[in-house]
Amino acid sequence: MNPSRTVEVLVGAFVMLGLAALVFLAMQVSGLTSLGADAAYRVHARFENVGGLKVRSPVSMAGVRIGRVTAIDIDPQTFQAVVELSISSRHANLPADTSAKILTSGLLGEQFVGLEAGGADAVLKDGSTIKLTQSALVLENLISQFLFSKASEGRPETPAPAPGPAGQP
Amino acid sequence: MIAALGRWALTVFARTGRASLMLLAILAGLPSVLPRPRLLVRQLYSVGVLSLPIIVVAGLFVGMVLALQGYTTLADFGAAGSLGTVVALSLVRELGPVVAALLYAGRAGSALTAEIALMKATEQLSGMEMMAVDPVRRVLAPRFLAGILAVPLLAAIFTAVGILGGYLVGVGLLGVDDGAWWAQMQAKVQPLRDVVNGVVLKSFVFGVVANWIAVFEGHDAQPTSEGIGRATTRSVVNTSLAVLGLDFVLTALLFGGVR
Amino acid sequence: MPDVPDSPAAADSLVRIRGLRFLRGTRVIFDGVDLDIPRGRVTAVMGPSGTGKTTLLRLIGGQLRPAAGSVVLDGHEVPALRRRELYALRRRIGMLFQSGALFTDLSVFENVAFPLREHYPRLPARLLRTLVLMKLEAVGLRGARDLKPAELSGGMARRVALARAIALDPMLMLYDEPFTGQDPISMGVLVQLIRTLNDALGMTSVVVSHDVAEVCSIADYVYLISGGRVVASGTPAELRASGSDWVGQFMHGLPDGPVPFHYPARDYASELLDGGGRS
Numbered sequence: 065m066n067p068s069r070t071v072e073v074l075v076g077a078f079v080m081l082g083l084a085a086l087v088f089l090a091m092q093v094s095g096l097t098s099l100g101a102d103a104a105y106r107v108h109a110r111f112e113n114v115g116g117l118k119v120r121s122p123v124s125m126a127g128v129r130i131g132r133v134t135a136i137d138i139d140p141q142t143f144q145a146v147v148e149l150s151i152s153s154r155h156a157n158l159p160a161d162t163s164a165k166i167l168t169s170g171l172l173g174e175q176f177v178g179l180e181a182g183g184a185d186a187v188l189k190d191g192s193t194i195k196l197t198q199s200a201l202v203l204e205n206l207i208s209q210f211l212f213s214k215a216s217e218g219r220p221e222t223p224a225p226a227p228g229p230a231g232q233p
Numbered sequence: 234m235i236a237a238l239g240r241w242a243l244t245v246f247a248r249t250g251r252a253s254l255m256l257l258a259i260l261a262g263l264p265s266v267l268p269r270p271r272l273l274v275r276q277l278y279s280v281g282v283l284s285l286p287i288i289v290v291a292g293l294f295v296g297m298v299l300a301l302q303g304y305t306t307l308a309d310f311g312a313a314g315s316l317g318t319v320v321a322l323s324l325v326r327e328l329g330p331v332v333a334a335l336l337y338a339g340r341a342g343s344a345l346t347a348e349i350a351l352m353k354a355t356e357q358l359s360g361m362e363m364m365a366v367d368p369v370r371r372v373l374a375p376r377f378l379a380g381i382l383a384v385p386l387l388a389a390i391f392t393a394v395g396i397l398g399g400y401l402v403g404v405g406l407l408g409v410d411d412g413a414w415w416a417q418m419q420a421k422v423q424p425l426r427d428v429v430n431g432v433v434l435k436s437f438v439f440g441v442v443a444n445w446i447a448v449f450e451g452h453d454a455q456p457t458s459e460g461i462g463r464a465t466t467r468s469v470v471n472t473s474l475a476v477l478g479l480d481f482v483l484t485a486l487l488f489g490g491v492r
Numbered sequence: 493m494p495d496v497p498d499s500p501a502a503a504d505s506l507v508r509i510r511g512l513r514f515l516r517g518t519r520v521i522f523d524g525v526d527l528d529i530p531r532g533r534v535t536a537v538m539g540p541s542g543t544g545k546t547t548l549l550r551l552i553g554g555q556l557r558p559a560a561g562s563v564v565l566d567g568h569e570v571p572a573l574r575r576r577e578l579y580a581l582r583r584r585i586g587m588l589f590q591s592g593a594l595f596t597d598l599s600v601f602e603n604v605a606f607p608l609r610e611h612y613p614r615l616p617a618r619l620l621r622t623l624v625l626m627k628l629e630a631v632g633l634r635g636a637r638d639l640k641p642a643e644l645s646g647g648m649a650r651r652v653a654l655a656r657a658i659a660l661d662p663m664l665m666l667y668d669e670p671f672t673g674q675d676p677i678s679m680g681v682l683v684q685l686i687r688t689l690n691d692a693l694g695m696t697s698v699v700v701s702h703d704v705a706e707v708c709s710i711a712d713y714v715y716l717i718s719g720g721r722v723v724a725s726g727t728p729a730e731l732r733a734s735g736s737d738w739v740g741q742f743m744h745g746l747p748d749g750p751v752p753f754h755y756p757a758r759d760y761a762s763e764l765l766d767g768g769g770r771s
């Protein structure tokens with residue numbers, strides 16, 4: 065192979081490697097693949113408070129990831145948060161009385177939607193709504209409730225837990 | 234004292250002016266490079282392919298160290314599962330573009346400056362001019378274009394290798410769950426905000442600045458051996474300062490509003 | 493002006509310089525130089541080193557701009573040309589640099605092929621090869637075509653540079669000190685070559701040098717410059733016969749005379765006695 069040919073081949077390999085790295089960053093690192101990779105259906109859930117839940121946050125059941133949050137909005141009538149969940153079609157047999165909770169992974173981890181299966185025979189379909197929900201625990205609210213109740217009891221007990229970076233997922 | 238300060242300021246202004254004019258001339262000359270891909274390929278070889286070893290090795294180690302350091306902190310909070318996120322975000326947003334640009338300045342930018350300065354000192358550029366070949370188009374523009382193509386590619390490679398290095402240490406050595414590593418990373422790293430803004434946009438800006446400085450310092454060098462040495466040093470130092478300063482501005486602009 | 497040159501007829505001069513003034517910083521290099529390069533002849537410009545001979549060639553080639561005065565090349569006012577016009581004009585000028593200025597990363601063959609490839613990108617490879625070998629043959633270095641410039645001696649490098657300079661068959665050749673660093677044999681060859689190229693290809697040549705003997709053997713007309721102006725001009729024979737001290741000193745290589753050997757400086761004795769104080 066003559067030298068200028070070698071140079072061309074090496075440069076070609078370099079450019080391909082760079083582009084492959086970009087594809088890797090887009091697909092594997094930022095998860096473009098898992099967006100539309102397999103068919104999914106959408107259900108809605110209403111919450112009083114979603115805390116730090118974000119679009120693209122995971123949806124899991126029994127600790128297994130089965131989908132992700134695709135939209136978060138406010139219901140203009142009730143002023144509740146409406147969360148749209150996209151769940152993989154492989155899990156099309158979730159009972160209609162499945163409940164949804166907003167949970168936190170670890171103490172400071174990010175928030176996600178955890179689903180718990182109910183016992184009904186009917187199943188959730190595209191567009192149905194999850195009735196049973198439990199909002200996010202907002203640390204500030206917990207702390208202030210705790211302090212408030214202690215104060216009304218009139219006798220300080222154990223010191224309050226150190227406030228973490230509350231409100232953040 | 235005041236006079237010296239004034240002279241210094243005048244020198245800085247004059248250099249900035251010359252650098253800007255040269256950038257304009259180079260940009261005007263870019264279209265003449267396109268019909269001659271061979272010139273570009275030759276330069277991509279010397280600034281891109283030859284920078285690859287140091288980029289890959291450095292990326293691997295930076296990723297490994299990030300994972301090691303991040304793990305000690307995260308494990309205390311029981312959040313070791315977020316290790317992938319920490320490693321990926323640090324690399325994609327900051328370390329990838331910045332460190333790749335700094336390594337580029339040391340490996341390729343300095344060589345670019347020295348090469349052009351030596352061509353000037355040995356009258357090769359003058360000779361070209363007298364052969365009715367414009368050195369800005371024939372010598373500077375292809376090098377500049379190759380450089381600004383190479384830097385984002387090198388930054389992407391650096392970042393990807395860094396994340397793999399972090400994976401080796403985090404998952405292979407420290408026992409972070411393989412699924413958690415990727416899943417948490419994918420949940421937090423966003424293709425547009427992080428990958429495009431960080432790796433692509435930032436390193437494009439760094440690439441323009443690094444190659445502009447390298448080419449200018451070479452072209453503006455005193456045509457003596459001492460002048461070439463000074464120009465090479467200045468090329469690396471100025472590029473490093475410019476990259477770090479610009480990184481602050483760009484981070485504030487691109488990621489400042491978003492948490 | 494002491495010795496207003498008895499210029500060749502202005503009508504057939506390829507280059508006409510009038511009232512040329514040029515400064516490096518505050519230092520005056522040229523002050524009121526008038527000079528004509530007759531078409532089809534070999535004109536020599538001689539003068540002590542540092543008088544601005546190289547600078548003069550760069551002014552003719554448009555690489556430097558005069559502070560005042562005019563440089564007219566083939567009817568074009570060089571300092572006033574726009575970039576595109578200047579580059580078009582330079583295609584017809586060949587310049588042999590003092591250093592050779594070969595591209596160190598290209599072989600001898602590629603160096604000579606460079607201007608051809610740049611200006612005629614669609615030239616067939618066979619024709620290009622023939623042209624390059626022809627030029628290399630003319631300077632006697634066809635056998636060295638695969639060497640890199642670093643493998644050449646100074647004299648060989650100069651000859652390769654000459655082959656490159658004539659690659660585009662210029663109408664005007666500018667030679668900057670072509671004889672320095674040449675051994676006696678290649679010096680003779682080079683003198684012949686400049687003359688032959690000039691006559692056979694119908695070129696006009698300007699030879700800048702301080703090698704009196706060689707220059708006198710080929711030049712049709714000689715300008716002597718010193719101290720920023722033309723001090724004498726004429727055919728070699730006229731200059732040799734000149735009674736002027738300036739000319740006599742230069743033409744006969746006398747160390748002392750009106751042309752100073754020293755760069756302008758303070759008085760030697762007072763500077764030595766002045767001990768530490770640097771000015």
Ligand SMILES: Nc1ncnc2c1ncn2[C@@H]1O[C@H](COP(=O)(O)OP(=O)(O)O)[C@@H](O)[C@H]1O
Binds near residue numbers: 521540
């Ligand atoms: N780039 C430059 N900057 C400042 N001064 C220069 C430069 N080049 C040449 N000079 C000065 O101009 C004068 C003429 O130089 P030059 O034309 O090279 O002389 P020569 O007749 O030996 O070819 C010299 O005295 C030199 O000091």
Ligand SMILES: [Mg+2]
Binds near residue numbers: 668669
């Ligand atoms: Mg000279």
